[in-house]
Amino acid sequence: MKQLARLGLGLTGLLMPGLALAQIGGLNAVTVTTAPDGGQIYSVTLQILIIMTLLTLLPSALIMMTSFTRIIIVLGILRQGLGTTQTPSNQILLGLALFLTLFVMSPIFQEIHDTAIKPYMEEQLGTEEALVKAVKPLRTFMLAQTRESDLALFANIRGIDGFESPDDIPLTLLVPSFVISELKTAFQIGFLILIPFLIIDLVVASVLMSMGMMMLSPLIISLPFKLMLFVLVDGWSLMLGTLARSFYT
Secondary structure: OHHHHHHHHHHHHHOOOOHHHOOOOOOOOOOEEEOOOOOEEEOHHHHHHHHHHHHHHHHHHHHHOOOHHHHHHHHHHHHHHHOOOOOOOHHHHHHHHHHHHHHHHHHHHHHHHHHHHHHHHOOOOOHHHHHHHHHHHHHHHHHHHOOHHHHHHHHHHHOOOOOOOHHHOOHHHHHHHHHHHHHHHHHHHHHHHHHHHHHHHHHHHHHHHHOOOOOOOHHHHHHHHHHHHHHHOOHHHHHHHHHHHOOOO
16 A cells, blocks of 8 residues: 555656746646746646546546456456355455455556656656656556457557557557457456356256256255355455466466
């Protein structure tokens, strides 16, 4: 959590290069001035507007540019396979997915802090250069998890034949390709998860039908067996460990 707090403060600092130039008597108007080095300095009011706008986009960035999508979908499919409709609750699944996402993304966040935020706070990098360096680790992570066929799909929609290097792929094309790939991977993992639970449901339903117990719901009988199987194989450790390792292979 300390790394996340430093990351949030650093990203906010990237958007406030002209804060020290604010007048003590009040806020400047919405103006853009040219710095001595040729860059641009935004007034405090404009910076605050930009910050507030970007804060509304942070949840979407967390979902679409990290491992959160794959994790939350797999956990949701797991709950459906177990047959426990509201257990664990949505809040527990979201919290578990969030902290597992922080665990998986912590090396990327640390690299962003070391290469972009820390040099910027020490005034070794300009705003634009720091932003470029901050996006680079996320770009590398997303490219490693994105299928070439998904990239080609959106590139064909744009009318682009190909890219000379991965750095030439714009984020507007990379992010949807990454999300589509994550959805495919999540459903593939979910399919494998559902197979043993489906077998238990089929066995229980067949036994009940052979006994003539048509009115008894097979879900009531199969639920304890599925829970017992999940506990015996140490399902939570196996599931979360597999999910975390899937991003490093």
